[in-house]
Structures are given as structure tokens and as C-alpha cells.
Amino acid sequence: AQTVTQSQPEMSVQEAETVTLSCTYDTSESNYYLFWYKQPPSRQMILVIRQEAYKQQNATENRFSVNFQKAAKSFSLKISDSQLGDTAMYFCALRTRRSGSARQLTFGSGTQLTVLP
Amino acid sequence: SAVISQKPSRDICQRGTSLTIQCQVDSQVTMMFWYRQQPGQSLTLIATANQGSEATYESGFVIDKFPISRPNLTFSTLTVSNMSPEDSSIYLCSVALGGTSTDTQYFGPGTRLTVL
Numbered sequence: 460a461q462t463v464t465q466s467q468p469e470m471s472v473q474e475a476e477t478v479t480l481s482c483t484y485d486t487s488e489s490n491y492y493l494f495w496y497k498q499p500p501s502r503q504m505i506l507v508i509r510q511e512a513y514k515q516q517n518a519t520e521n522r523f524s525v526n527f528q529k530a531a532k533s534f535s536l537k538i539s540d541s542q543l544g545d546t547a548m549y550f551c552a553l554r555t556r557r558s559g560s561a562r563q564l565t566f567g568s569g570t571q572l573t574v575l576p
Numbered sequence: 577s578a579v580i581s582q583k584p585s586r587d588i589c590q591r592g593t594s595l596t597i598q599c600q601v602d603s604q605v606t607m608m609f610w611y612r613q614q615p616g617q618s619l620t621l622i623a624t625a626n627q628g629s630e631a632t633y634e635s636g637f638v639i640d641k642f643p644i645s646r647p648n649l650t651f652s653t654l655t656v657s658n659m660s661p662e663d664s665s666i667y668l669c670s671v672a673l674g675g676t677s678t679d680t681q682y683f684g685p686g687t688r689l690t691v692l
Contacts, residue, residue, distance in 0.1 A: 494680070502666055504619075504683035506577070550618060554681075563609070563634075564681055566618045 461486045463553050465567035472541045473575050479526075480536045480570050482551035491555045493527070493534045494564070499547040507549070510534065541574045548572075578603050578671055580684035588690045589659055596655045597687045599669035604649035607672040609681065610642070614665045622667075625652050659691045 462485045472478035484493070495507040510518045510527050517525050522542075526535045538545055551567040579602040589595050599608065610622040622642055623631040631644040645653045656663050668686045672679035 492680075496683075502686045502688065504668060504670075504686070506680065506682060509680055563621050563624065564619075568618050 461488075461553050461555070461565040463551050463565050463567035465549075465551055465570050467570045468568070469571045469573070471573045471575055472538075474541055474543060476541055477537060477539045478541055478572065480538075480549050480551075480572065482534045482536070482567055484532050484534060484551070484553045484565075484567075486532075486553060486555060488555040491553060493525075494552040494554070495523070495525070495534075495536045496550045496552060497545075497547040498550065498569075499544075504550075508536065538572075543574050543576060546572060546574045577682050578605070578673060580669065580671060580682060582667075582669060582684040582687050584687060585685065586688040586690075588692060590692055591660055593659055594655055594657045595659065595689060596653050597667055597669075597689075599652045599654070599684055601650050601671050603673075605671040605673065606649070607679070608646065608652045609670045609672070610644060610652070610654045611668045611670065611683075612665045613668060613686070619668065622654070656689065659689075661691045664689060664691045 464483045491512045493510045496504050497507050508518050508520045508523050522539045524537045548569045548571050550569045552564045554564050581600045583598045608625045611619040613619050621634050622637045623633045625631045625644050625646040627646045627649050643655045666686045666688050670681040670683045
């Protein structure tokens with residue numbers, strides 16, 4: 460079974476500052492994918508960033524970057540130059556690479572991030 | 577990515593009635609998924625819907641309660657049957673884009689259901 464843990468239910472950051480959201484996971488698979496999704500008050504789930512486990516280089520998307528520590532099974536999200544529009548619930552998710560039912564996403568419980576003006 | 581729409585965006589229903597939620601995507605996709613997000617909670621997978629085959633339901637979800645149709649590669653419906661207040665949730669569809677083992681899921685805007 461796969462598990463994803465987000466230990467920070469709520470966080471806040473001042474506008475223009477940097478914040479890091481934590482995520483740990485557990486899987487017996489060696490090939491898998493990790494994702495961060497954001498869900499603003501509009502409730503639309505938006506893909507923020509994706510990381511392939513076999514790639515050592517950390518993924519980056521503009522102001523969003525990850526710190527992927529495979530041995531520690533840690534996958535944190537760093538948001539630089541935080542903007543008011545970054546206020547949302549952030550979910551960490553894990554998917555294994557095998558086809559079939561194992562392709563389903565396992566989500567963490569979420570971290571509510573509030574960017575303060 | 578893909579453009580995914582859901583109808584209705586929200587609804588308020590009476591106990592004992594049924595609601596059908598539609599999910600439309602602007603490109604052909606093999607796998608579509610239906611999730612439930614109860615208030616203040618994370619997402620829980622209800623079922624996986626592949627075109628041309630029966631939907632695969634996760635533990636705790638049954639076809640009689642959540643019948644799913646997948647008539648073609650761009651459309652799916654989820655029906656919430658014989659509703660009770662416990663069914664009040666956001667229901668989201670998602671599609672898997674990419675290769676067989678490398679796909680990424682993209683989500684629709686969700687349907688907020690309130691059952692009185």
C-alpha cells in the first residue's frame with residue numbers, strides 16, 4: 460500500500476517571501492511519480508509540478524521547485540516570491556509507474572497555504 | 577493538458593433523489609477517473625472509467641450507488657443515487673494524459689453537491 464503524509468495542515472507566508480511545504484511518502488515501488496496539485500477556493504485542482512522518481516534532478520516550474528530526497532522518501536515544494544494568488548490548498552500525490560489499478564493517485568491530506576499581504 | 581468541463585457546477589438536492597454529473601474533455605482519452613472530496617478532506621477515488629468496459633470501483637463504492645457511463649472517449653457521467661446528506665461533497669472527474677505508464681492526471685472544475 461502507498462501512503463502520502465503532509466504534516467502541516469496550515470501555513471502562512473508574507474507576500475514576496477519563500478515558503479516550503481513538506482510531504483513524505485511510502486511505497487515499495489522503485490518507479491513512481493510525485494505531484495503537487497493546488498486547489499484554490501474555486502476548487503479547481505491544478506497541477507503545479509511533477510517529478511519522476513528515476514530523475515535525480517529536482518523539477519522546477521517558474522517560482523515552484525521541489526526538493527526530492529528519494530532515500531528519505533521526502534518531496535517538499537518550495538514557492539518563491541509568494542503571491543496572493545498562491546493562496547490555496549496544496550496536495551501532494553504519488554502514482555506508481557505500473558499500468559492497471561496501481562496507476563491511481565494517492566493523495567496526502569493537504570496543506571492550506573495563506574499568502575498574507 | 578486538456579480542457580475539462582463538468583456539469584452542473586453545483587446543485588442542492590433533496591434526500592432520496594439522484595443526480596447525474598457530466599464530464600466532457602476536449603480530446604480523446606482512454607482513462608477517466610471520478611473522485612469524491614468530502615468537506616475539508618482530501619480526494620478519494622470512486623472509480624476508474626475506461627471506454628468500452630465496465631467501470632472499476634474502489635473499496636467502499638458500489639455500482640448501484642454510483643453508476644458510471646463512458647459512452648465514448650471524450651465523455652463520462654457519474655450518478656449519485658438515492659442521495660443522503662452524507663453524499664454532500666465535491667465530485668471531480670480527471671483524465672490521464674501521456675503514455676501508458678507516464679500519464680499525468682488533470683482535473684475538471686468539480687461539482688459541489690449539497691444534499692438536504
